[in-house]
Amino acid sequence: MPLPLHRGNGLPLYQQIQQRLADQIQAGVFKPSEPLPSIQKIAAQMGVSQMTVRQAIKSLCEIGMLYSRQGKGTFISGIKLEKEFRHVLSFSEEARAHGATPHSRLLSFSIQKPSEETRAALALADGDRVFRLHRVRYEDSLPISIECSCLAVSACPDLMEIFDPDTSLYERLADHYGIQLAITEEVIEVGKANMEEARLLQVPRQSPVFLFTRVSFREDGRPVEHVKSTYRGDRYKIVNRLMRTRRSVLGASHIL
Amino acid sequence: MPLPLHRGNGLPLYQQIQQRLADQIQAGVFKPSEPLPSIQKIAAQMGVSQMTVRQAIKSLCEIGMLYSRQGKGTFISGIKLEKEFRHVLSFSEEARAHGATPHSRLLSFSIQKPSEETRAALALADGDRVFRLHRVRYEDSLPISIECSCLAVSACPDLMEIFDPDTSLYERLADHYGIQLAITEEVIEVGKANMEEARLLQVPRQSPVFLFTRVSFREDGRPVEHVKSTYRGDRYKIVNRLMRTRRSVLGASHIL
DNA sequence: TAGTGGTCTAGACCACGGC
């Protein structure tokens, strides 16, 4: 019987319960495929309401640590949790997430007329201009990718003054403009490195590469950034976790 | 003021509310960045409890259709919902999802000693044997990928008798063995088509291709299938939606 | 029948934002 729950201090009860259950599972108190004590028992034992325990358990189900079966119980999944889901991450965050030190070399930074693709992606009006930020990205002095970001000048007017090549662009957007990126849509294709890409990435010509096209949005759906990147294929791979889908909430008219 | 909610018939109230709100948003009753009526008002207007409305709204937030701000309200996101998240999908489901007809050509189907990689991925004991299913996958008679699936013989002993090359393998696993796949872990790399791959996929040699390595699990974490696939790069691309991460529930000892 | 998870109620209080 471990520590009591703290009521009224910062952390909500359900998050404390969630953390405690996660700790116990990772410590091996419960084994995979074994049932957790029932919600009623956990609630009684911890002195909280059943709804509060449910909230904790639901979160742990969503990340695949538990699964519930009506009428049977809640069970421990044996899924290894080292592999996380992919999220919206800046290059800097992603590098640090696997223990490397990120930095970047600026190739160019200018204000331009957007390409038609960028204009459409950022929903720009005729005549709107964009910042175009062209960089090579490194992890521990190893070149990993070439990135070309476009952002509307109107969204971050003095970006050229405040931009620091060694700070995450996303941090600057949050700090100075209150722009929080919530969702990224990406398309991933494969290609071959052309001469310039091969030189910048220090790989042979024609080497296979990943081609990313990403558009990032604020919570309300306004597009912020349109990025096209080339990642070297010999030093970069994508790790993903996918879960079985729930039924879509979209109407039939949206199914082509 | 539309239809009333149906109490006590199949669908839970919160799902009916969720569907109704989704319909209204897609019909343009509410515009992006506009606030939804407050939870209290929706609850009063629909004659249900606040918790029930919250449950509906929470689901819509999770798919990016709404977002909530404490103290301010709940707002409509302008994110286009045609682009869905990626899930665990069979090749057949994926093909049908974008309107193509899937089928496959069997190259070989045998019982073998697993490779060391497969043995580790499926947590097999020494001496365990696997089914090895080698196929070319087509969408509308266009070859898309070469797939090599391995499944433990002990998990689906008479697979060779019941397998039908034109039915989804996943459906058979569910039908005959009650095996439901819940989670897939995948690693995506790039490569160049070798001679045999180029021939089977009808692309030039050295063409860039996607290399997928996937392991699929049941809910309880038991591995079921280990797959290595080669997808042609000129006819296949990956579309993804990523969301900003919530804080991890893992302890510090798991951060490398 | 007993025990489980799933849904739902009618409140309560808190934290936060804007006025």
Place this chain on the structure above:
DNA sequence: CCGTGGTCTAGACCACTAC
């Protein structure tokens, strides 16, 4: 200050599973 969403309670009933 008020209105908002976020958390929490102490129950209730239902649906499902197992015995």
